[in-house]
Amino acid sequence: QVQLQESGPGLVKPSETLSLTCTVSGGSVSSGSYYWSWIRQPPGRGLEWIGYISHSGSTNYKSSLKSRVTISLDTSKNQFSLKLSSVTAADTAVYYCARGVFSGRYEARLDVWGQGTTVTV
Amino acid sequence: QSALTQPASVSGSPGQSITISCTGTTSDVGSYNYVSWYQQHPGKAPKLMIYDVSERPSGVSNRFSGSKSGNTASLTISGLQVEDEADYYCSSYTGSSPHVLFGGGTKLTVL
Numbered sequence: 001q002v003q004l005q006e007s008g009p010g011l012v013k014p015s016e017t018l019s020l021t022c023t024v025s026g027g028s029v030s031s032g033s034y035y036w037s038w039i040r041q042p043p044g045r046g047l048e049w050i051g052y053i054s055h056s057g058s059t060n061y062k063s064s065l066k067s068r069v070t071i072s073l074d075t076s077k078n079q080f081s082l083k084l085s086s087v088t089a090a091d092t093a094v095y096y097c098a099r100g101v102f103s104g105r106y107e108a109r110l111d112v113w114g115q116g117t118t119v120t121v
Numbered sequence: 122q123s124a125l126t127q128p129a130s131v132s133g134s135p136g137q138s139i140t141i142s143c144t145g146t147t148s149d150v151g152s153y154n155y156v157s158w159y160q161q162h163p164g165k166a167p168k169l170m171i172y173d174v175s176e177r178p179s180g181v182s183n184r185f186s187g188s189k190s191g192n193t194a195s196l197t198i199s200g201l202q203v204e205d206e207a208d209y210y211c212s213s214y215t216g217s218s219p220h221v222l223f224g225g226g227t228k229l230t231v232l
Contacts, residue, residue: 046226060219109157109172
């Protein structure tokens with residue numbers, strides 16, 4: 001059974017870079033059927049899609065965050081990571097990593113989620 | 122990209138049925154059958170409840186069902202139970218990058 005676990009600092013200073021890692025167990029980030037995603041949820045608010053990376057390393061980011069976001073893959077450690085630069089208080093949120101499932105070439109669903117990690121700016 | 126539109130809240134009594142709507146456009150819900158629904162209890166991670174409009178993952182109760190008409194998708198929960206009280210989010214593939222949209226979420230209260 002695939003499990004995802006987020007890790008990283010819970011407190012980041014304004015203007016610095018938020019860095020989180022998602023460790024995947026029970027499955028491989030190299031599988032071609034999946035995309036590896038980051039989603040966040042500000043306090044008391046809804047889910048916000050950040051972006052994803054596929055097994056081949058191609059990325060897709062929410063347009064409003066594109067200039068500050070980098071998602072990368074480390075196949076040797078079976079991990080993927082999120083970096084968000086120049087953070088402000090508006091970036092305070094619970095950050096989730098999740099496995100997405102491709103249906104053909106379409107990003108179809110998020111079927112496995114990490115438990116989430118709270119980041120305060 | 123605009124978020125999909127969901128009602129802020131719905132409520133129902135145990136045993137009743139409720140439906141949560143998710144309205145998009147011809148660029149997302151109306152053109153693709155990649156609508157999914159997620160349940161989120163307070164302090165917990167979201168859980169996939171419905172995918173591909175009406176498919177249920179293994180282990181999800183058949184009290185949960187999904188449908189779509191035009192630009193609007195719907196999640197129906199029948200035989201409401203107290204443990205169904207949670208936030209529900211819809212999501213859809215969209216033709217424009219980054220290809221994923223979420224709804225704003227609906228709080229379900231079981232009275």
